[in-house]
Amino acid sequence: MTTNNQTIYYTLTDEAPSLATCSLLPIVRTFTSAAGIDVKISDISLAGRVLSAFPENLSADQNVEDGLSFLGELTQDPNANIVKLPNISASIPQLKACIAELQAQGYDIPDYPEAPKTDAETEIQTRYGKILGSAVNPVLREGNSDRRAPGAVKAFVRKFPHSMGKWSKASRTHADYMRGGDFFSSEQSITMEDAGDVRIEFVDPAGNVEVKKELSLEKGEILDSMNMSCQALRDFFEESMNDAKETGVMWSLHVKATMMKVSHPIVFGHAVTVFYKELFDQYGELFDQLGVNPNNGIGSVYDKIASLPRSKREEIEEAIHACHEHRPEMAMVDSVKGITNLHVPSDVIVDASMPAMIRNGGKMWGPDGKPKDTKAVMPESTYARIYQEMINYCKTNGAFDPTNIGTVPNVGLMAKKAEEYGSHDKTFETEAGTMRVVAADGTVLMQHEVEKGDIWRACQTKDEPVRDWVKLAVTRARQSDTPAVFWLDHKRAHDAQLIKKVEKYLQEHDTDGLEILIKTYNQAIRYSMDRMFHGNDTISVTGNVLRDYLTDLFPIIELGTSAKMLSIVPMLKGGGMYETGAGGSAPKHVQQVEEENHLRWDSLGEFMALAVSLEDMGIKQNNSRAAILSKTLDAATGKLLEENKSPSRKTGELDNRGSHFYLGMYWAQAVAAQTEDAELAAQFAPLAKTLTDNEAKIVAELSEVQGTAAELDGYYHANRDMVKKVMRPSATLNAALAAQNA
Amino acid sequence: MTTNNQTIYYTLTDEAPSLATCSLLPIVRTFTSAAGIDVKISDISLAGRVLSAFPENLSADQNVEDGLSFLGELTQDPNANIVKLPNISASIPQLKACIAELQAQGYDIPDYPEAPKTDAETEIQTRYGKILGSAVNPVLREGNSDRRAPGAVKAFVRKFPHSMGKWSKASRTHADYMRGGDFFSSEQSITMEDAGDVRIEFVDPAGNVEVKKELSLEKGEILDSMNMSCQALRDFFEESMNDAKETGVMWSLHVKATMMKVSHPIVFGHAVTVFYKELFDQYGELFDQLGVNPNNGIGSVYDKIASLPRSKREEIEEAIHACHEHRPEMAMVDSVKGITNLHVPSDVIVDASMPAMIRNGGKMWGPDGKPKDTKAVMPESTYARIYQEMINYCKTNGAFDPTNIGTVPNVGLMAKKAEEYGSHDKTFETEAGTMRVVAADGTVLMQHEVEKGDIWRACQTKDEPVRDWVKLAVTRARQSDTPAVFWLDHKRAHDAQLIKKVEKYLQEHDTDGLEILIKTYNQAIRYSMDRMFHGNDTISVTGNVLRDYLTDLFPIIELGTSAKMLSIVPMLKGGGMYETGAGGSAPKHVQQVEEENHLRWDSLGEFMALAVSLEDMGIKQNNSRAAILSKTLDAATGKLLEENKSPSRKTGELDNRGSHFYLGMYWAQAVAAQTEDAELAAQFAPLAKTLTDNEAKIVAELSEVQGTAAELDGYYHANRDMVKKVMRPSATLNAALAAQNA
Structure with missing residues (x-):
């Protein structure tokens, strides 16, 4: 495989990060092009991976490149330089939602067969199986991991500490x-x-x-x-629920069904069938007929009984509520909507939920919307x-x-x-x-009686x-x-x-x-x-x-x-992958965009990843302008933190787009001010001036659009033109970038 | 100082251990005399120490030897061999109670002057001061400490585990x-x-x-x-009480006012005046006049207001109860009698109370007599x-x-x-x-702003x-x-x-x-x-x-x-002191004797201490019979544990005296059975036979006396003759010992 040594591969992923990319990349390319660096998009979104798994089902204009395979090969290239954004590790419910969305958009891809009956269905399940769960990282992570908090970020936190x-x-x-x-x-x-x-x-x-x-x-x-003994696991769940009930703490489950995509959904399913034991005892046969899979959460019961006559459905719903009577209170994912910890397996991700709980004084949210002490159950x-x-x-x-x-x-x-x-x-x-x-x-090397x-x-x-x-x-x-x-x-x-x-x-x-x-x-x-x-x-x-x-x-x-x-992955073969932060709360971000056109996603991770990506480019490709861009980007990021120009969570205030503008402005100012490369400085002086002069105007333009719903036409596979319209609403900023690139 | 090299000094102390000594020593001497060993009593009881501090106030027949001074000198003797039982580390209330008892018995000793006004009173306070708190151990412990659980005891616990x-x-x-x-x-x-x-x-x-x-x-x-900052301490107490109230746990105090006899009573006093802040704010002046000392606990208020007119007393009692209203529940020393953690400083001894709480699943006893979770406050x-x-x-x-x-x-x-x-x-x-x-x-070596x-x-x-x-x-x-x-x-x-x-x-x-x-x-x-x-x-x-x-x-x-x-103290000068276990619960034991003539005190510590004392005698004095007595005593102790002949807590069952009998019987059997010293074996064969033959009779005699009150005529300074009558009630056993000693 040969690659252009001056190329940064920037992944297009899902949800908030993919929206942010639409706003950020035009700014980034304005800078990198001056160093002869090409920033190429590589689509590894869930929708992209689904589509590329069924090329024969798609028309010519629907066909997409298999971005993940391409990047997988790239990892073996000593010149690989990849900026990797967070992507969805899909649970089965997520995969099915994505498939449904794509089908509605006119893509002729098959349904996910939960219980394949034919060879063809088995083949389909196998293809989808490769997309489920932690499918991207194992392909790309051809190196070990080096993760740290940059000094600028620690300094920022000391100045603007988060609540604890x-x-x-x-x-x-x-x-x-x-x-x-x-x-x-x-x-x-x-x-x-x-x-x-x-x-x-x-x-x-x-x-x-x-x-x-x-x-x-x-x-x-x-x-x-x-x-893991099924019996021991179920006994443990039963005991833990009884203990929580007796001692008056909430019960919460913390697994990682997305990453441990076979073992943890089963563990999750046992939690569901133990908690709702009487329900499954009574309706087990019916549930089997309906295709209820407890490994997909109690939500699976609600989904499947939707097709039943009203009276039967109400009878089962009452049986569900009856189970709650003698069980402990459960930690809620969304207490307003009544979504508990056992609703869907992808909602409770141990590595995100436990630190959040610890940061929150050891409390999770109860059914009454109040923070409460919890028995945090993690079977492993x-x-x-x-x-x-x-x-x-x-x-x-x-x-x-x-x-x-x-x-x-x-x-x-x-x-x-x-x-x-x-x-x-x-x-x-x-x-x-x-x-x-x-x-x-x-020779028997290891064995377990099971x-x-x-x-x-x-x-x-x-x-x-x-x-x-x-x-x-x-x-x-x-x-x-x-x-x-x-x-x-x-x-x-x-x-x-x-x-x-x-x-x-x-x-x-x-x-x-x-x-x-x-x-x-x-x-x-x-x-x-x-x-x-x-x-x-x-x-x-x-x-x-x-x-x-x-x-x-x-x-x-x-x-x-x-x-x-x-987050750096120095790859075994010499290349480098620069990952940006986790996407744990990205779904909520998208909802806010759809409802209020405000994207709270913080692209700080992208800024930092790009800086080390450029630094690496400077060293490995002997590209001195890349080195300058790296240093100035770091300076711009520091300034952004110091000036507190990160996105706010509140609609109407500075959001992801505004934060990108400030990064661009600070970066242009820094490049214009540096003295190592006078030509480069001169090249960016006009942009720095334009952005600086128009700061108030651009911020106003970016703020004005907020407060009303935004049309993206898709969650997993949004319409890129509509996304572009939403994510680049400042005519003044767009014009300034266009002028620089002209 | 010269001592008889074949002498074991056995301390006479207080409360339950002193009662036990009266029963045990006649048995022990029956054995040691056969090895030419003299077991001498040395009185270091609180009463004994009080009396020996005022020789000039006593008549000739009242005068007592200063046992503690004698033993203090003995520690410098390479041949010293001391068996030390637990004694009272007296708080001021205990000392005053002891003085009152001795005065009532006709000893013309002075009152304890809490606030000395004359030189004479100061002199009296100084003499008493040497008796207060941890006064004995620092004198005797002329060596470091070696404490361990003997193998026989660990084996016993594995067979008969205590409740947890x-x-x-x-x-x-x-x-x-x-x-x-x-x-x-x-x-x-x-x-x-x-x-x-x-x-x-x-x-x-x-x-x-x-x-x-x-x-x-x-x-x-x-x-x-x-x-220790007084302000920081008081702020800490206030905060801890508020936190306990808010979080709904009990509040308990764990200090060591007996050992840290100056610093911890002050700490204790601050706890009292913070907890009862409004009370002391309102009645501070009156309390000063009455001589209330909060360092002696809230009990001191009750004591001192006893002299007030009924209406005033009731007003103050109401003010005390009013304080409880906005304070957390307090851990109780005696919930039946309403004795709280803050009543007297000698009731809450951190080194005993904390392990008891931990052994009890982290619970202490609440005002309603139920076990509850506690904030265990230990300022240091x-x-x-x-x-x-x-x-x-x-x-x-x-x-x-x-x-x-x-x-x-x-x-x-x-x-x-x-x-x-x-x-x-x-x-x-x-x-x-x-x-x-x-x-x-x-040169200023160290300094603190205070x-x-x-x-x-x-x-x-x-x-x-x-x-x-x-x-x-x-x-x-x-x-x-x-x-x-x-x-x-x-x-x-x-x-x-x-x-x-x-x-x-x-x-x-x-x-x-x-x-x-x-x-x-x-x-x-x-x-x-x-x-x-x-x-x-x-x-x-x-x-x-x-x-x-x-x-x-x-x-x-x-x-x-x-x-x-x-518990062994290998002394710096070469002698040895053999300590027996702690006396933390000894006061309750005496009450039970007084009310029901049952002594639950377990003399296992004395048995073990005597065994090492005899072992040491065997080695240092080249006394082969001492060595045999040591080995056979160890065997007897092991047998006693294995046969579960330790004292029961229940009146009517085997108590301290019965346990001593079994020790004597097993010991005699072991000496009679050993073959190293045929003459010694022959000497003890008759005793072994008599005790074995009369086991049922002796146990019955020891059991019969239980269930009714026992007269000791004194708590700190009981009448030794009456104690002897209570502690040696088995005519059969007494006769058997007398025959052996004849």
Whole structure:
């Protein structure tokens, strides 16, 4: 694959970020073109991925490029330079909504077959299956992860701290997790001495062997297997609900059904059928006929019974309410609309919901719209304990104070799908029997006795990414002169394997004068919190899941959001991917645009990602103007923060578009003021002047349009022309950019 | 001083232990006399100490030996062998009650002058002052401390576990402590490079200097000074009471007014006057006239207003109740009698009350007699945080399970009054000005700006005890092959000095293969709890106060009581003191004897102490029979535990006396059965037979007397003849012992 070395690939994704792109890119291109850099759009939106999965169903003018495949190949290019915005990790309900929208727009794509009956339907399900859940990141993340809060952002927070809820020492809030029978307690792990093939097999009680999956493993590759007992899980749910009822706290569920797209929807489904046990006991058969799938939430019941006669529907609705009578109050996703924690699996995402709760003084929102203490249920104990540790810390020491705490950046293992516990092709809901991993020569490498309904999964971690991860950790520790802690639990089978590798690969580096530690998760978070509390920084060096969780947890405490983190993926092959913050609250943003034409999305993440993307371009392609653009963009971002020109949440005030204008103005001013490249300065002086002179006018134009509904004609696949009209409403700004590009 | 090398000095103390002694000693002497060992009583009871302070007031037949002075001298003798039972650390109300009792018995001793007006009264107050609080231990503890749970006791607990309250994850209970303005945050500490005199001085705002105390310090001695702000303390109390009221938890106070006999009563008094603020605002002047001292508790108000006319008294009682209206519920010492946490300072002893609460699932008893979650208030943050750490641990992991947890023995620094934070002669309630420590040459070594009402104190730690303590820690770690953790916080001024010494003195020992760590209190308790939870043992090596706290905390969790701990003081001069368990609940025991003639006191501590005392006698005096008696006593104790012949709490069942009988029987059987010394075996065979044959009869005789009131004629100074009658009611047993001694 050959690419233009002077190209930045900028992803078109979904929801708020994709709207923001429409406003931001014209400004960015105005600058980059002056450095000979092309900023190309690459469509990896959910709708784009759906369409590109069925080229044969589309007319010639409907056909779209498979942006994800293209970028996937690009990651192998040492010159790759990708700016990646947050995208939807689709749950089944989201996928179905997207399909329906596209069909309505005239795209002849098939329905999602929940229970395929023909080979053709199975083929369709397989194609859609590749789009579900965490489908994008594993393809693009061909490197490990380096995430941190830029100095300018920390400085901003010290000046304009986000609100933090008060923690009461008497808070009842706690994390609740399984004490046995879960993945953690059953985990087994091996490291391949040589490359080789293995089979994942199921053996039934009669001794019949079914090969579930064949894998080719590399030398040094780690393979884990683990099982969650269905019975233990259901007992745990029952007990936790009874305990919450007795002790008078709300009950809330925190899983990650989007990322762990096979295992966690099943876990979620058990929560639904335990909570509404009597309902499913009574109407189970009817529900089966209707195609209710509890893994899609209690919302699935409401959807499916809509087709029933009114009296029957009301009878079932009463049965639902009857269940609530003897169950604890549930945390609400939307108390006004009565949407609970168990409505749809994609609403409760542990890595976003837990930090929000902790930031909110340990409270979630109750059915009466009031904040209340909660039993936060996270069945997988592996990671849940870090939240309990932080809850205890906040109860003891009070809420963290953003104006004086240190920072906990992350170096995360994720290259080559390392530790992809969501790996759906190696996750199975089992029958009673034995699940085992068998070597080519027949040796049984690992095995678990399983019962019907258990969730068994395997997971791979290749050696090269681990070695690169250790190197990245040492590099970051050295560059930032900060202690680095590997979060590895010697009592966990997988981590025990990793620890051996870490100890080995650490010897390849000069660690003189560095503080590099290995601690269990509990010890590590406690150590990091203690240091943070006293204003000191600590690098967390973690596996993939903790990477995902911690890069929301600490940023939300430190910065109020993870969107302000700098997120770099130095790729194994030499390229770089620059990710922007998480999209956890993006759906709400779109609603606000549709209703009031105000986009609260903060593109700070894009600004920061572009700055490092340009910096990299400057170094690798020896493009001095790229280097200047990077420095001036950083300066503009700093100024924007200092002047508090980030988007407001309130309609009528500065929004995403206004914030882009200010970035453009500050950036043009900075380029015009720099002295390294006089020609470049001269080139941008007129733009700087025009924007500066017209500041009030442009801001007014951007404000005027707000307050009334905006037409986008689509949620997953909005009309780009209508989006453009909505997102670029300032004639003065548009004219100024056009003049500069002329 | 010369002593008979074959003498064990057995202390006569107070309350239940002194009653038990009356029953136990005749049995013990029956055995020891066979080894040529004399067991001598030494009276260190509160009454005995009071009487010996005023020899000139007593008639010849009333005069008593000063047992404490005698034992104090004995500690310097390499042959010293002392068995020390728990004694009263008297608060002022206790001392006054004791004086009143002695006066009523015809002893012409003076009243305790609360506010001395003459030189004579001052002299009297000074004499009494030496008796108050922790007066005995600092005199006798001429060595460091080695406390552990004997294997037989751990085995017993695994077989007969004590009850443990369930911990709810949603518990609101927590420890609350000052975040600034307390001793911890103000602590300063120096180490003397050479021996020298220093002065503790107060400088008033006009520059006038008052010498409060002169000290001669040794080379290498550590001197600390610290201040607690009166205002910060009162603000903290107010805030904690408001928070408890708001969050709906009870409020309880946990100090150690008996040991910290100057500083903590003042702290306690502030709690009283903050809680009852309106009362003291309104009646302050009257209370001053009446001589109310809030440091003696709200009980002092009730006492003093008893003399007022009924109508006035009722008015004040109503004002007291009015205060309760807007204050949180308070934890009760006795909910039936309405005795709260603030009634008298000697009722709430942090080291006993906190473990009891933690053992009880984090609950204390409310005014309605029900167990409830509590805000446990401990103003001094230095040590309070360990309780919060354990509370968090129990919320997260549930209550500890006595049948499978490890043990946390203690090696404690206490020789030569090391870290005697209770040191009343160096504690001052200050006026506004400066408190400072000045060297002989005028150099100011440490100083604090103080306000009126602040509590300033200094504290000494000599070098020799530290060196011995480090040695004892290494010795114990080696002997038991157990990790040893020094609980030292580098952020605390005093500990920073100690850490230097520990690191230096550790080099004097072979620590190869030993795990010897230094951790902050939080880290240390977390580490120890984690190990304990998984069944592993960890030696806690601590300073004096933590020694005191931890040797209740862990034993109460592990064994249900600290009375079952083996407590050895290997003295600096070579002698040994063998302490028996704590006497925390002894007052209740005496009440039960008086009302129902049943003594629930468990003498297990005495049995274990005697065994090590005899073992030591065997080694040091080359007394082979002592060695045999030690081994057989250990065997008898093990048998007693295994057969569950410890005292029951229920009247009518086996009590302290019956337990002594079984010990005697098992001991005689063991001596008769041993083959090392045939003559000794033969000597005890008849006793073994008599006791075995008459088991049922003796147990019946000991049971028959129970259920009706017993006359002791005194609480602090009971009539020994009447005590003897009560405590030795079995004619059969008495006759058997007499026959053996004949």
